[in-house]
Amino acid sequence: MHNSTENQVVLSSVQLSTTGVYRCEVSGEAPSFQTVTEHGHMMVVALPEEGPxxxxxxxxxxxxxxxxxxxxxxxxxxxxxxxxxxxxxxxxxxxxxxxxxxxxxxxxxxxxxxxxxxxxxxxxxxxxxxxxxxxxxxxxxxxxxxxxxxxxERPIRASVLESRGTVAPAGSRADRVQAAGSHTTFFPRASLIALCCFVGLVLSLR
CATH class of the missing domain: 2.60.40.10 (Immunoglobulins)
Structure with missing residues:
Protein backbone atom coordinates (compact mmCIF):
# COMPACT_ATOMS: atom_id res chain seq x y z
CA MET A 1 0.00 0.00 0.00
CA HIS A 2 3.02 2.27 -0.24
CA ASN A 3 1.58 3.99 -3.35
CA SER A 4 -1.66 4.88 -1.59
CA THR A 5 -2.67 8.48 -0.96
CA GLU A 6 -5.28 10.23 1.14
CA ASN A 7 -7.65 9.94 -1.81
CA GLN A 8 -7.03 6.39 -3.02
CA VAL A 9 -5.77 3.03 -1.88
CA VAL A 10 -3.48 0.94 -4.10
CA LEU A 11 -3.35 -2.81 -3.41
CA SER A 12 -0.74 -5.02 -5.05
CA SER A 13 -0.47 -8.81 -5.36
CA VAL A 14 -4.11 -9.27 -4.48
CA GLN A 15 -5.48 -12.75 -3.81
CA LEU A 16 -8.94 -14.21 -3.52
CA SER A 17 -8.78 -13.55 0.19
CA THR A 18 -8.46 -9.82 -0.56
CA THR A 19 -12.17 -9.80 -1.46
CA GLY A 20 -14.17 -7.88 1.11
CA VAL A 21 -15.74 -4.62 2.21
CA TYR A 22 -13.49 -1.56 2.25
CA ARG A 23 -14.38 1.59 4.18
CA CYS A 24 -13.18 5.12 3.91
CA GLU A 25 -13.45 7.43 6.89
CA VAL A 26 -12.98 11.19 7.00
CA SER A 27 -12.77 13.05 10.33
CA GLY A 28 -13.13 16.78 10.85
CA GLU A 29 -10.94 18.95 13.08
CA ALA A 30 -11.60 19.99 16.59
CA PRO A 31 -13.76 20.87 18.26
CA SER A 32 -16.55 19.04 16.35
CA PHE A 33 -14.55 16.05 15.05
CA GLN A 34 -17.34 15.19 12.70
CA THR A 35 -16.82 11.87 10.95
CA VAL A 36 -18.13 10.73 7.59
CA THR A 37 -17.72 7.15 6.35
CA GLU A 38 -18.41 5.39 3.07
CA HIS A 39 -17.84 1.76 2.19
CA GLY A 40 -17.71 -0.40 -0.91
CA HIS A 41 -17.41 -4.09 -1.74
CA MET A 42 -14.40 -5.26 -3.73
CA MET A 43 -14.30 -8.72 -5.25
CA VAL A 44 -11.16 -10.41 -6.56
CA VAL A 45 -11.94 -12.74 -9.46
CA ALA A 46 -10.04 -15.84 -10.61
CA LEU A 47 -10.75 -16.34 -14.33
CA PRO A 48 -10.82 -19.72 -16.12
CA GLU A 49 -7.63 -20.66 -17.91
CA GLU A 50 -9.54 -21.55 -21.08
CA GLY A 51 -12.94 -21.08 -22.69
CA PRO A 52 -15.93 -23.38 -22.18
CA GLU A 153 -28.12 -37.05 -41.63
CA ARG A 154 -28.74 -36.89 -45.35
CA PRO A 155 -30.90 -39.67 -46.91
CA ILE A 156 -28.99 -42.23 -48.94
CA ARG A 157 -30.29 -42.55 -52.46
CA ALA A 158 -30.51 -46.05 -53.89
CA SER A 159 -28.03 -46.57 -56.69
CA VAL A 160 -29.40 -47.60 -60.07
CA LEU A 161 -27.37 -50.57 -61.17
CA GLU A 162 -27.21 -51.39 -64.87
CA SER A 163 -27.14 -55.08 -65.62
CA ARG A 164 -25.01 -55.95 -68.58
CA GLY A 165 -24.70 -59.45 -69.99
CA THR A 166 -21.31 -60.57 -71.21
CA VAL A 167 -21.23 -62.26 -74.63
CA ALA A 168 -18.19 -64.30 -75.41
CA PRO A 169 -16.83 -63.87 -78.95
CA ALA A 170 -17.45 -66.62 -81.45
CA GLY A 171 -14.80 -69.29 -81.27
CA SER A 172 -13.74 -68.24 -77.80
CA ARG A 173 -12.72 -70.69 -75.09
CA ALA A 174 -16.16 -70.35 -73.49
CA ASP A 175 -17.78 -71.55 -76.72
CA ARG A 176 -15.43 -74.50 -76.92
CA VAL A 177 -16.11 -75.52 -73.34
CA GLN A 178 -19.87 -75.31 -73.89
CA ALA A 179 -19.63 -77.29 -77.11
CA ALA A 180 -17.46 -79.95 -75.46
CA GLY A 181 -19.95 -80.52 -72.69
CA SER A 182 -23.04 -80.72 -74.96
CA HIS A 183 -24.47 -83.78 -76.78
CA THR A 184 -26.29 -81.73 -79.44
CA THR A 185 -24.62 -81.36 -82.83
CA PHE A 186 -25.17 -78.16 -84.78
CA PHE A 187 -24.62 -77.85 -88.54
CA PRO A 188 -24.20 -74.61 -90.40
CA ARG A 189 -27.13 -73.68 -92.69
CA ALA A 190 -25.09 -74.13 -95.90
CA SER A 191 -24.13 -77.67 -94.87
CA LEU A 192 -27.78 -78.60 -94.30
CA ILE A 193 -28.74 -77.37 -97.80
CA ALA A 194 -25.95 -79.39 -99.39
CA LEU A 195 -26.97 -82.49 -97.48
CA CYS A 196 -30.57 -82.18 -98.59
CA CYS A 197 -29.50 -81.85 -102.24
CA PHE A 198 -27.30 -84.92 -101.94
CA VAL A 199 -30.15 -87.03 -100.51
CA GLY A 200 -32.46 -85.85 -103.29
CA LEU A 201 -29.91 -86.82 -105.95
CA VAL A 202 -29.52 -90.33 -104.54
CA LEU A 203 -33.27 -90.91 -104.50
CA SER A 204 -33.66 -89.78 -108.12
CA LEU A 205 -30.94 -92.17 -109.31
CA ARG A 206 -32.83 -95.06 -107.80
Missing amino acids: RITGGKPRYQIGDTVRVNCTSGRSKPAALLNWFINGEQADPSFLRGPETIITGREGLETSILGLEFTVKQKHFRKGDMKLKCSATIATIYWRSNEESVEG
Whole structure:
Protein backbone atom coordinates (compact mmCIF):
# COMPACT_ATOMS: atom_id res chain seq x y z
CA MET A 1 0.00 0.00 0.00
CA HIS A 2 3.02 2.27 -0.24
CA ASN A 3 1.58 3.99 -3.35
CA SER A 4 -1.66 4.88 -1.59
CA THR A 5 -2.67 8.48 -0.96
CA GLU A 6 -5.28 10.23 1.14
CA ASN A 7 -7.65 9.94 -1.81
CA GLN A 8 -7.03 6.39 -3.02
CA VAL A 9 -5.77 3.03 -1.88
CA VAL A 10 -3.48 0.94 -4.10
CA LEU A 11 -3.35 -2.81 -3.41
CA SER A 12 -0.74 -5.02 -5.05
CA SER A 13 -0.47 -8.81 -5.36
CA VAL A 14 -4.11 -9.27 -4.48
CA GLN A 15 -5.48 -12.75 -3.81
CA LEU A 16 -8.94 -14.21 -3.52
CA SER A 17 -8.78 -13.55 0.19
CA THR A 18 -8.46 -9.82 -0.56
CA THR A 19 -12.17 -9.80 -1.46
CA GLY A 20 -14.17 -7.88 1.11
CA VAL A 21 -15.74 -4.62 2.21
CA TYR A 22 -13.49 -1.56 2.25
CA ARG A 23 -14.38 1.59 4.18
CA CYS A 24 -13.18 5.12 3.91
CA GLU A 25 -13.45 7.43 6.89
CA VAL A 26 -12.98 11.19 7.00
CA SER A 27 -12.77 13.05 10.33
CA GLY A 28 -13.13 16.78 10.85
CA GLU A 29 -10.94 18.95 13.08
CA ALA A 30 -11.60 19.99 16.59
CA PRO A 31 -13.76 20.87 18.26
CA SER A 32 -16.55 19.04 16.35
CA PHE A 33 -14.55 16.05 15.05
CA GLN A 34 -17.34 15.19 12.70
CA THR A 35 -16.82 11.87 10.95
CA VAL A 36 -18.13 10.73 7.59
CA THR A 37 -17.72 7.15 6.35
CA GLU A 38 -18.41 5.39 3.07
CA HIS A 39 -17.84 1.76 2.19
CA GLY A 40 -17.71 -0.40 -0.91
CA HIS A 41 -17.41 -4.09 -1.74
CA MET A 42 -14.40 -5.26 -3.73
CA MET A 43 -14.30 -8.72 -5.25
CA VAL A 44 -11.16 -10.41 -6.56
CA VAL A 45 -11.94 -12.74 -9.46
CA ALA A 46 -10.04 -15.84 -10.61
CA LEU A 47 -10.75 -16.34 -14.33
CA PRO A 48 -10.82 -19.72 -16.12
CA GLU A 49 -7.63 -20.66 -17.91
CA GLU A 50 -9.54 -21.55 -21.08
CA GLY A 51 -12.94 -21.08 -22.69
CA PRO A 52 -15.93 -23.38 -22.18
CA ARG A 53 -15.79 -26.93 -23.56
CA ILE A 54 -18.62 -28.79 -25.31
CA THR A 55 -18.69 -32.56 -24.80
CA GLY A 56 -21.00 -35.47 -25.59
CA GLY A 57 -22.05 -34.44 -29.08
CA LYS A 58 -22.10 -36.48 -32.30
CA PRO A 59 -20.92 -35.33 -35.74
CA ARG A 60 -24.33 -36.07 -37.30
CA TYR A 61 -27.94 -36.09 -36.19
CA GLN A 62 -31.20 -36.89 -37.91
CA ILE A 63 -34.75 -35.82 -37.15
CA GLY A 64 -36.01 -37.65 -34.07
CA ASP A 65 -32.57 -38.09 -32.47
CA THR A 66 -31.93 -36.81 -28.95
CA VAL A 67 -29.12 -34.32 -28.42
CA ARG A 68 -27.38 -34.65 -25.06
CA VAL A 69 -24.38 -32.38 -24.60
CA ASN A 70 -22.62 -30.65 -21.73
CA CYS A 71 -20.90 -27.29 -21.50
CA THR A 72 -18.12 -27.04 -18.91
CA SER A 73 -16.32 -23.88 -17.84
CA GLY A 74 -12.97 -24.31 -16.11
CA ARG A 75 -12.21 -23.51 -12.48
CA SER A 76 -12.92 -19.93 -11.50
CA LYS A 77 -14.08 -17.74 -8.65
CA PRO A 78 -16.95 -17.04 -8.75
CA ALA A 79 -18.46 -19.73 -10.96
CA ALA A 80 -19.05 -18.75 -14.57
CA LEU A 81 -22.61 -18.22 -15.77
CA LEU A 82 -23.32 -20.55 -18.70
CA ASN A 83 -25.83 -20.19 -21.55
CA TRP A 84 -26.74 -22.42 -24.51
CA PHE A 85 -27.64 -21.23 -28.01
CA ILE A 86 -29.08 -23.20 -30.95
CA ASN A 87 -28.38 -21.60 -34.33
CA GLY A 88 -27.66 -18.30 -32.61
CA GLU A 89 -30.90 -18.27 -30.59
CA GLN A 90 -30.96 -18.84 -26.84
CA ALA A 91 -32.06 -22.38 -26.05
CA ASP A 92 -35.48 -23.04 -24.58
CA PRO A 93 -35.18 -23.23 -20.75
CA SER A 94 -36.89 -26.65 -20.84
CA PHE A 95 -33.88 -27.98 -22.78
CA LEU A 96 -31.40 -27.11 -20.01
CA ARG A 97 -30.09 -29.60 -17.47
CA GLY A 98 -28.47 -28.03 -14.41
CA PRO A 99 -26.47 -25.97 -13.78
CA GLU A 100 -24.10 -27.94 -11.61
CA THR A 101 -21.19 -26.43 -9.70
CA ILE A 102 -18.18 -28.41 -8.49
CA ILE A 103 -15.96 -26.79 -5.87
CA THR A 104 -12.35 -27.90 -5.71
CA GLY A 105 -9.09 -26.88 -4.00
CA ARG A 106 -8.36 -24.94 -0.86
CA GLU A 107 -9.27 -21.68 -2.53
CA GLY A 108 -12.70 -23.01 -3.43
CA LEU A 109 -12.44 -22.57 -7.21
CA GLU A 110 -15.67 -23.55 -8.96
CA THR A 111 -16.29 -25.54 -12.14
CA SER A 112 -19.61 -24.88 -13.89
CA ILE A 113 -21.50 -27.50 -15.94
CA LEU A 114 -24.71 -26.92 -17.88
CA GLY A 115 -26.38 -29.66 -19.92
CA LEU A 116 -28.51 -29.35 -23.06
CA GLU A 117 -31.01 -32.05 -24.06
CA PHE A 118 -33.67 -31.90 -26.77
CA THR A 119 -35.22 -33.87 -29.61
CA VAL A 120 -34.03 -32.86 -33.06
CA LYS A 121 -36.68 -31.42 -35.38
CA GLN A 122 -36.59 -30.14 -38.93
CA LYS A 123 -36.50 -26.53 -37.70
CA HIS A 124 -33.17 -27.14 -35.97
CA PHE A 125 -31.39 -27.59 -39.31
CA ARG A 126 -30.46 -24.60 -41.40
CA LYS A 127 -28.96 -25.39 -44.77
CA GLY A 128 -28.36 -28.92 -43.50
CA ASP A 129 -26.38 -27.88 -40.42
CA MET A 130 -27.14 -27.20 -36.77
CA LYS A 131 -24.95 -24.91 -34.64
CA LEU A 132 -24.66 -25.41 -30.88
CA LYS A 133 -22.94 -22.66 -28.91
CA CYS A 134 -22.17 -22.29 -25.22
CA SER A 135 -21.09 -19.01 -23.61
CA ALA A 136 -19.48 -18.41 -20.22
CA THR A 137 -19.56 -15.04 -18.43
CA ILE A 138 -18.30 -13.69 -15.13
CA ALA A 139 -19.73 -10.32 -14.20
CA THR A 140 -18.68 -7.78 -16.86
CA ILE A 141 -15.02 -8.73 -17.06
CA TYR A 142 -15.09 -12.15 -18.73
CA TRP A 143 -16.93 -13.55 -21.75
CA ARG A 144 -15.91 -16.58 -23.78
CA SER A 145 -17.82 -18.96 -26.03
CA ASN A 146 -17.43 -22.18 -27.96
CA GLU A 147 -19.48 -23.33 -30.94
CA GLU A 148 -19.80 -26.66 -32.73
CA SER A 149 -21.48 -27.30 -36.05
CA VAL A 150 -23.11 -30.68 -36.68
CA GLU A 151 -24.52 -32.05 -39.91
CA GLY A 152 -27.96 -33.42 -40.54
CA GLU A 153 -28.12 -37.05 -41.63
CA ARG A 154 -28.74 -36.89 -45.35
CA PRO A 155 -30.90 -39.67 -46.91
CA ILE A 156 -28.99 -42.23 -48.94
CA ARG A 157 -30.29 -42.55 -52.46
CA ALA A 158 -30.51 -46.05 -53.89
CA SER A 159 -28.03 -46.57 -56.69
CA VAL A 160 -29.40 -47.60 -60.07
CA LEU A 161 -27.37 -50.57 -61.17
CA GLU A 162 -27.21 -51.39 -64.87
CA SER A 163 -27.14 -55.08 -65.62
CA ARG A 164 -25.01 -55.95 -68.58
CA GLY A 165 -24.70 -59.45 -69.99
CA THR A 166 -21.31 -60.57 -71.21
CA VAL A 167 -21.23 -62.26 -74.63
CA ALA A 168 -18.19 -64.30 -75.41
CA PRO A 169 -16.83 -63.87 -78.95
CA ALA A 170 -17.45 -66.62 -81.45
CA GLY A 171 -14.80 -69.29 -81.27
CA SER A 172 -13.74 -68.24 -77.80
CA ARG A 173 -12.72 -70.69 -75.09
CA ALA A 174 -16.16 -70.35 -73.49
CA ASP A 175 -17.78 -71.55 -76.72
CA ARG A 176 -15.43 -74.50 -76.92
CA VAL A 177 -16.11 -75.52 -73.34
CA GLN A 178 -19.87 -75.31 -73.89
CA ALA A 179 -19.63 -77.29 -77.11
CA ALA A 180 -17.46 -79.95 -75.46
CA GLY A 181 -19.95 -80.52 -72.69
CA SER A 182 -23.04 -80.72 -74.96
CA HIS A 183 -24.47 -83.78 -76.78
CA THR A 184 -26.29 -81.73 -79.44
CA THR A 185 -24.62 -81.36 -82.83
CA PHE A 186 -25.17 -78.16 -84.78
CA PHE A 187 -24.62 -77.85 -88.54
CA PRO A 188 -24.20 -74.61 -90.40
CA ARG A 189 -27.13 -73.68 -92.69
CA ALA A 190 -25.09 -74.13 -95.90
CA SER A 191 -24.13 -77.67 -94.87
CA LEU A 192 -27.78 -78.60 -94.30
CA ILE A 193 -28.74 -77.37 -97.80
CA ALA A 194 -25.95 -79.39 -99.39
CA LEU A 195 -26.97 -82.49 -97.48
CA CYS A 196 -30.57 -82.18 -98.59
CA CYS A 197 -29.50 -81.85 -102.24
CA PHE A 198 -27.30 -84.92 -101.94
CA VAL A 199 -30.15 -87.03 -100.51
CA GLY A 200 -32.46 -85.85 -103.29
CA LEU A 201 -29.91 -86.82 -105.95
CA VAL A 202 -29.52 -90.33 -104.54
CA LEU A 203 -33.27 -90.91 -104.50
CA SER A 204 -33.66 -89.78 -108.12
CA LEU A 205 -30.94 -92.17 -109.31
CA ARG A 206 -32.83 -95.06 -107.80
